[in-house]
Amino acid sequence: MSLASSSSAGTYELDRAHVLHSWSAQADVDPMVVERAEGVHVWDADGRCYLDFTSQLVNTNIGHQHPAVVQAVREQAEQLCTISPACATEPRSRAARLIAERTPEGLDKIFFTNGGAEAVENAVRMARSHTGRHKVLSRYRSYHGATTTAINLTGDPRRWPNEQSGAGTVHFFGPHPYRSPFHSRDESEECRRALEHLEQVIELEGPETVAALVLETVPGTAGIMPPPPGYLRGVRELCDRYGIVYIADEVMAGFGRTGAWFAVEHYGVTPDLIAFAKGVNSGYVPLGGVAVNEAIASTFDHRAYPGGLTYSGHPLACAAAVATITAMDEEGIVDNAATVGAEVLGPGLRELAERHPSIGDVRGLGVFWALELVTDRATKEPAAPYGGSGPVMKRLVAECAEAGLLIPTTYHRVHVVPPCTITAQQAREGLAVLDGALDTVDRTLAEQHG
Numbered sequence: 001m002s003l004a005s006s007s008s009a010g011t012y013e014l015d016r017a018h019v020l021h022s023w024s025a026q027a028d029v030d031p032m033v034v035e036r037a038e039g040v041h042v043w044d045a046d047g048r049c050y051l052d053f054t055s056q057l058v059n060t061n062i063g064h065q066h067p068a069v070v071q072a073v074r075e076q077a078e079q080l081c082t083i084s085p086a087c088a089t090e091p092r093s094r095a096a097r098l099i100a101e102r103t104p105e106g107l108d109k110i111f112f113t114n115g116g117a118e119a120v121e122n123a124v125r126m127a128r129s130h131t132g133r134h135k136v137l138s139r140y141r142s143y144h145g146a147t148t149t150a151i152n153l154t155g156d157p158r159r160w161p162n163e164q165s166g167a168g169t170v171h172f173f174g175p176h177p178y179r180s181p182f183h184s185r186d187e188s189e190e191c192r193r194a195l196e197h198l199e200q201v202i203e204l205e206g207p208e209t210v211a212a213l214v215l216e217t218v219p220g221t222a223g224i225m226p227p228p229p230g231y232l233r234g235v236r237e238l239c240d241r242y243g244i245v246y247i248a249d250e251v252m253a254g255f256g257r258t259g260a261w262f263a264v265e266h267y268g269v270t271p272d273l274i275a276f277a278k279g280v281n282s283g284y285v286p287l288g289g290v291a292v293n294e295a296i297a298s299t300f301d302h303r304a305y306p307g308g309l310t311y312s313g314h315p316l317a318c319a320a321a322v323a324t325i326t327a328m329d330e331e332g333i334v335d336n337a338a339t340v341g342a343e344v345l346g347p348g349l350r351e352l353a354e355r356h357p358s359i360g361d362v363r364g365l366g367v368f369w370a371l372e373l374v375t376d377r378a379t380k381e382p383a384a385p386y387g388g389s390g391p392v393m394k395r396l397v398a399e400c401a402e403a404g405l406l407i408p409t410t411y412h413r414v415h416v417v418p419p420c421t422i423t424a425q426q427a428r429e430g431l432a433v434l435d436g437a438l439d440t441v442d443r444t445l446a447e448q449h450g
């Protein structure tokens, strides 16, 4: 088309004319035009202010427009915007050290990518090269990204239209006490049965064919499900017993989200590889990567690493990571996430569950919480279909937005995932808005289901 024909249109009109949106039927797309953002707030083009309980795809752990990070990117841009990844740069070297210092003991080498899916892809590549095996185990109820390997590892319904080339992926059931695939009566039985099931999957697949097991430490978009005590230690033991590389996907859970630098800290396990992205620099410039242990890193001491990316360790992204991690330390942002979760979000959401019959389950930690909405607590029938959304959830999102709160939903779940910088007062404000919208959900479901 000619340039002249689009020059007078506004942002919204240009978006609808030329932008193909992710994961959406384009006819349904109706994006908010965002003008600016600061801290835990976002302003639309009409000047309306919203409290951001989404962290923009669970990403802006440090909040929007942190001045130290903006300044670091600006200074780096003036000095060196881009360079081949074959060169060493100060921001990449410093970012790698800061990340390695925060991963569990022994994961001291960092391979940089542009985001989370590429981090998972490269973790799998490392595991396959290291073991000489090809299969990869991953759980149903997971999301690992939208590139070919990562989407096939994903257990969430977003895999369904993408899985024609999924050779080598084997899904297993993880523990899910609220909707137990094992019909367990409690968490410890769920944990034991989930581990027995996993061991059977490994044995039936043939352990010598299994390169890796990929597991979100706390599955995120699939439902924010902290694992029962002992589960991850059991996974670690099975991986050790069968020579399988344990890849923790902490793209969403890492960098403060759960109130720890990495969620594995809560469970006392050390994976072989950790895939990270998002919170590493709160997405100010795209960045992801893999933290690698010595045994796997040394596979490539005298054998070429079979992969690479033009923007691996991009100077602007790494400068943003250095500034983000430094500010998180200086401002106690990880501890803030832990405290707000333990003192406000957890108790506040449990209190909402006492009053709202539509809430079937509340779970989470740090600033990483989910509510399951159900039509009936006894049957646990979801308030929206698996893989879809439905009018009740759409209305909840719209009602919250109307009252100044951005909040994400996935199928029949509401996720409460504000930046790690949120104050107790701001968290209470958001919960009060959610409380009002849940009244409507209760009423609507009661009308529909008697």
Ligand code: PMP
Residues within 6 Å of the ligand: 057, 114, 115, 116, 117, 118, 120, 143, 144, 145, 146, 216, 220, 221, 249, 250, 251, 252, 253, 277, 278, 288
């Ligand atoms: N793994 C997990 C756990 C994620 O949550 C995501 C993104 N939501 C990804 C991988 C993919 O990351 P990206 O979108 O940066 O490719």
